[in-house]
Amino acid sequence: MRKATFKNKIWMFFSLSVMILFLGSILLSGCGSGSDEEILNNSNLTYDGQELVISGSTTLLQVSEAWASAFMEEFGGTIIVNGGGSGGGIADLINGINELANASRQIRDEEYKAAEDAGLDIQEYTVLYDGIAVIVSSNVSVEDLTVEQLSKIYTGEITSWEELGGDDAGIVIVARDSSSGTGEYFLEEVIQIGKTLDRNDYSEKALRLQSNADIVNQIKNNDNVIGYIGLGYLEESLKTVKVEGVEPSIETVKDGTYPISRGLYIYAPGKELTKIGQEYMDFVLSPEGQEIGLEEGFVPLGDQ
Amino acid sequence: MGKFKSKARNVKSFLISRFIFLNGIISIIILALILAFLIANSIRFFSSYPFLEFLTGQKWSPTVLGEFGFLPLLTGSLLVTFGAIVIAVPLGIGSAIYIGELAPKAVREVLKPIIEILATIPSVVIGFIGIKLLAPLIKDIFNIGIGLTALTGSIMLAFMSLPTIISISEDAINAVPTRYRHASIALGATKWETTHKTVIPTASSGMVAAVMLGLGRIVGETMTVLMITGNSPRIVFSWLQPVRTITATIAAEMGETVQGGMHYSSLFAIGLILFIITFLINFVSNRFINRIRES
Numbered sequence: 001m002r003k004a005t006f007k008n009k010i011w012m013f014f015s016l017s018v019m020i021l022f023l024g025s026i027l028l029s030g031c032g033s034g035s036d037e038e039i040l041n042n043s044n045l046t047y048d049g050q051e052l053v054i055s056g057s058t059t060l061l062q063v064s065e066a067w068a069s070a071f072m073e074e075f076g077g078t079i080i081v082n083g084g085g086s087g088g089g090i091a092d093l094i095n096g097i098n099e100l101a102n103a104s105r106q107i108r109d110e111e112y113k114a115a116e117d118a119g120l121d122i123q124e125y126t127v128l129y130d131g132i133a134v135i136v137s138s139n140v141s142v143e144d145l146t147v148e149q150l151s152k153i154y155t156g157e158i159t160s161w162e163e164l165g166g167d168d169a170g171i172v173i174v175a176r177d178s179s180s181g182t183g184e185y186f187l188e189e190v191i192q193i194g195k196t197l198d199r200n201d202y203s204e205k206a207l208r209l210q211s212n213a214d215i216v217n218q219i220k221n222n223d224n225v226i227g228y229i230g231l232g233y234l235e236e237s238l239k240t241v242k243v244e245g246v247e248p249s250i251e252t253v254k255d256g257t258y259p260i261s262r263g264l265y266i267y268a269p270g271k272e273l274t275k276i277g278q279e280y281m282d283f284v285l286s287p288e289g290q291e292i293g294l295e296e297g298f299v300p301l302g303d304q
Numbered sequence: 305m306g307k308f309k310s311k312a313r314n315v316k317s318f319l320i321s322r323f324i325f326l327n328g329i330i331s332i333i334i335l336a337l338i339l340a341f342l343i344a345n346s347i348r349f350f351s352s353y354p355f356l357e358f359l360t361g362q363k364w365s366p367t368v369l370g371e372f373g374f375l376p377l378l379t380g381s382l383l384v385t386f387g388a389i390v391i392a393v394p395l396g397i398g399s400a401i402y403i404g405e406l407a408p409k410a411v412r413e414v415l416k417p418i419i420e421i422l423a424t425i426p427s428v429v430i431g432f433i434g435i436k437l438l439a440p441l442i443k444d445i446f447n448i449g450i451g452l453t454a455l456t457g458s459i460m461l462a463f464m465s466l467p468t469i470i471s472i473s474e475d476a477i478n479a480v481p482t483r484y485r486h487a488s489i490a491l492g493a494t495k496w497e498t499t500h501k502t503v504i505p506t507a508s509s510g511m512v513a514a515v516m517l518g519l520g521r522i523v524g525e526t527m528t529v530l531m532i533t534g535n536s537p538r539i540v541f542s543w544l545q546p547v548r549t550i551t552a553t554i555a556a557e558m559g560e561t562v563q564g565g566m567h568y569s570s571l572f573a574i575g576l577i578l579f580i581i582t583f584l585i586n587f588v589s590n591r592f593i594n595r596i597r598e599s
Contacts, residue, residue, distance in 0.1 A: 058559075085559030094563075110562050172449040177535065178367050179559035187368070201368040204376070204538030207452055207546050208556065210530065221440060222450050 045076025050276045055082035056089020056102030058211075059130065059181050059230060060264055063296040064102055070292060071283050077276050086181050087111075093269055094118050099277045101267040104130070104181025115269075123268040127284050129299040131231040131253035131261040132186055134241045135216075139223045142166040144242040147190055147259055153226060154191045156203030161224060173206040174218050174227040182212070185262045186228055228260075232297020253299040264298065342579060345572035352566070358573070364537040364548070366557070366567045376537045377574060380454070380547035384529060387458025387543055388465060388522045393515055395462070396469030400511070403470070404477030405499050416474065423467035431531030434460045439532060446544055452534035455543040460528050465518035472517060476510020477503060509592045516589030524582050526551035550578050 054064055061083050068079035084092070089101035090111050096118075107115075107122060115122045134150065136142065142164045145153075152158040153171055162168045176183030192200045202208070209215050212233040219225050219238065226241075231248060234240070240248055244259050252258035266284065273281065283289045290300035353372055361373020399419070403412050438459060439451030480503050488498040504511075534546025535556060554571050561568040 087561050087563065088559055091563035108562055110565055114562075114564070170449060174450075177556040179557050179561075184367070192368075199369065201365045204363075205536055205546075207450060208535040208537075208548070210556065217435070218450060218452075222443065224449060 045072075045074075047075050047077030047276045047279065050077045050274070052077065052079045052100070052274070052276045052280055053082070053098040054079065054089075054100045054102060054266075055084050055092045055098045056267075057086045057104040057181050057264070058083045059104040060102035060127075062232075063128070063293055063298060066292050066296055067280070067284055067289055070288070071280055075276075075279060075283075079276075079280065085179055087179075090115075090267060093122075093267055094120065096269075099269070099274060100280070103265045103267055104262070105184050106263075106265065107267060120269045121271060123271060125266045125268070125281060125285070126263040126301065127266050128264045128290070128293045128301065129253055129261055130182075130264055131248050131250075131258055131299060132182060132228050133231055133234050133238075133248040134226065134228050134243060134260075135219055135234075135238045136227075136241055137219055137223050137225045138239050140166060140226070140239065142241065144245055146244055147193060150190050150243070151193055151197070151200065154186075154202060154206065155200050156205055167224075169224045172222065172225040173203060174215050174225055175202055175206045175208055176212075176215070176228075177208045177210065182228070182230055183208075186260070189260055189262070230297070231299070234297070250294070250299050254302060261299070339579070342572055342576040346569055346576050348564075349566060349569035349573040353570070362539055364553070366570060370566070372570045372573075374574065374577070376539050377548060377550045377553050379539050379541070380533070380537070381523065381549040381551070383454045383540070383543065383547055384457040384461060384533060384549055385519065385522050387455060388461035389515070389519060391458060391462035392465045392469055392518060392522075396466050396514070396518065397473055397511060399466075399470045400473030400477060400514075401499065401504070404474045405503060416471070419467050419470050421467075422463075423471075425464075427464065427525060427527040428531070430460050430464055431528045434528060434532035442544075448544055450534070450546070452532055452546050453544050454533060454540075454547045457529045457533040457547070457549075458543065460532060461522045461525055464525060464528065465521050468521055469514045469518040472514035473507070473511045476507040476514065479510065480506045509595045513589045513592040516585055516592065520582055520585045520589070523585065524551060524578070526555050530555050550574050554578075 054068070061081065064081045068081050071077075072079055082089075082092075082098070086101075086103040086105050089098065089103060090107060092098040093101040094111070094115050107124065112122060134145065140161060142161060145164065149158065149164060153164075154173060154175065156173075158164065159171055160168065161171055175186070178184065187200075187202065188195050191202065192198050207218070209218065209227075212229040215227040215229055216233065216235070216238065219227050231250065231253065234248070242248075246252050246258045248258055248260075253261040266281065268277070268281070285301070290302065294300050349372070358372055358374050360375065361371055362375050363369065363371045363373045364376050365371045365373075403415055403419075407415065434456055435452075438456050441451070442453060442456050443449070443451035484502050484506060485498055488502040489495075493501065529549045530552040533549065533552065535548040535552055536546040537548040537553070540547060554575055557567070558571055561571065
């Protein structure tokens with residue numbers, strides 16, 4: 001009798017591990033097609049009964065949801081906003097799963113070609129600007145860094161704060177993973193100094209974290225750490241570093257003096273959009289849509 | 305009429321046996337499909353990247369240098385797994401012996417279900433505990449820059465695998481016939497000698513199976529290691545450094561890859577290798593389980 005229950009247990013664990021394997025593979029294949037979803041419904045407005053599916057960059061996820069809910073309140077319709085990363089969004093576009101793809105990086109040649117092969121005439125809209133703030137632990141006394149110094153820190157060439165005029169302490173580097181548009185942009189613009197040193201990569205010692213919030217968390221709780229986050233995630237309590245003598249702020253990104261800022265994009269499959277898609281794009285680029293972007297911590301297109 | 309009834313019963317039993325057969329075969333088909341899916345998606349990588357360079361490469365830099373060295377990820381996974389096993393095995397086997405042999409009946413009946421409930425804690429919650437409680441502790445104890453290290457991962461993973469190891473080991477101890485114990489004591493052995501020389505050797509293959517199943521859980525775990533091991537893709541042989549495991553690499557990088565591209569395919573390739581590793585672990589533990597059944 002005892003033996004039988006033992007056998008059962010073993011089999012239970014076996015079937016469980018098979019199940020875990022199966023679920024894991026579903027997760028793996030599902031990685032591309034987002035997690036966060038927002039569906040709102042309104043009635044008796046212009047676009048009732050029409051649906052718009054958007055997916056892509058997690059950097060743009062929050063502001064897209066804000067755009068979508070403001071749009072639906074004004075014009076009706078149903079807008080579904082998914083995450084999934086810039087790559088996932090563009091893949092969705094090529095596969096005809098979404099109508100608009102959010103991206104925090106520009107489309108790559110490989111993707112553009114795949115889209116052409118699928119008969120798409122990809123259109124790019126720059127919708128906002130984003131600045132990337134360099135932040136350090138509160139014990140770090142260094143206040144100003146050049147892009148070149150940042151590059152040397154992140155490639156592992158400079159390892160101590162002393163070399164930068166600070167205390168004699170090792171630098172702990174935190175960064176985002178290659179799946180992050182912010183991480184990719186920082187790599188190209190800062191570590192590779194605008195792609196001029198295109199063999200430069202993140203130091204193998206850099207800790208790669210999953211979100212802006214993770215980076216903030218590690219910077220707050222540890223000493224001697226350097227990291228970077230999107231301007232939208234900057235809090236009063238965080239210590240920022242000036243880059244080339246310029247403080248990161250909406251103003252300095254807008255007037256073009258802050259060196260680490262980038263465009264954020266929406267990609268469409270062709271010049272002709274559905275009515276609701278076109279109206280959404282007009283809304284995003286309108287003063288009202290840009291105002292929402294500002295509220296979410298990004299920099300409006302305005303006069304840059 | 306009677307004949308018709310028995311015919312209907314035959315049909316019913318035929319259908320039921322077919323239905324059960326179908327259920328059984330479906331899981332095998334699904335497993336085969338998963339394997340086929342992994343292979344199909346990793347073909348592009350294996351056919352265009354030299355296999356030896358992949359296995360012996362020391363740099364994982366897929367987007368910048370286009371180098372797909374597997375060694376940093378493998379050493380990362382091995383470090384975390386080995387550490388977890390070193391912590392989990394003595395604790396797990398020890399608790400199993402206590403629960404199975406020494407604990408009073410009342411204690412056993414409370415302890416065992418509680419330990420099994422531990423298995424149901426979601427890995428993301430374990431990750432939170434690792435980030436918020438363990439990582440600062442590790443940082444202070446070892447006086448290092450940041451607490452996200454291989455050791456942090458090992459400790460949390462050991463914690464996750466304990467319920468499996470304890471529960472199955474305890475079952476194996478329980479499965480040792482009482483008459484063995486009686487015979488041992490009748491020969492003049494003490495309680496400890498009986499446990500040490502009779503019960504443990506008899507239950508040992510069950511304990512090995514328990515450890516192997518725990519190992520399977522540790523190797524495949526993703527969320528926790530992604531959150532607490534720091535994910536630096538380099539070859540280190542210290543538990544106090546951040547490392548990046550195979551699973552964490554797949555989870556962290558999949559989102560932004562160009563679908564169907566080289567980087568995308570390389571992630572499927574390391575997924576395939578991971579699948580083979582966990583398959584082998586399960587295969588070996590299955591052999592040990594069969595050995596118990598035969599004895």
